[in-house]
Amino acid sequence: MPRVVVVCQVLLLIDASFDYEMETLEFINICHVHGFPKIIGVLTHLDLFKDKKKLRKKKKALKDRFWKEVYQVNAKTFYRATLSYVSEEDVRNIYAYRAT
Numbered sequence: 001m002p003r004v005v006v007v008c009q010v011l012l013l014i015d016a017s018f019d020y021e022m023e024t025l026e027f028i029n030i031c032h033v034h035g036f037p038k039i040i041g042v043l044t045h046l047d048l049f050k051d052k053k054k055l056r057k058k059k060k061a062l063k064d065r066f067w068k069e070v071y072q073v074n075a076k077t078f079y080r081a082t083l084s085y086v087s088e089e090d091v092r093n094i095y096a097y098r099a100t
Helices: 022-033 052-070 088-099
Strands: 009-015 038-044 076-079
Touching: 009 022, 022 052, 038 052, 038 088, 052 076, 076 088
Parallel strands: 009 038, 038 076
Antiparallel strands: none
């Protein structure tokens, strides 16, 4: 008898200039309650940071907080400077991770 496997994945866009909002954390919690196995975080608006040191600290803090909230080994964070232009390489990277 064939089995049907449903794989649900969530692509979560997070505005890095505002940090995490309460709604974002609530959405992550709802995803966990309903059993979504993979949550992919995409940090956007990184071009608003002019200082490289502040950008590096912010990316690390957001990534660590995302991993802590998702508490899964397979949680992945991608970085996008802006959403006005998305390169094919970025789409391929996200798709390649999603396919695994």
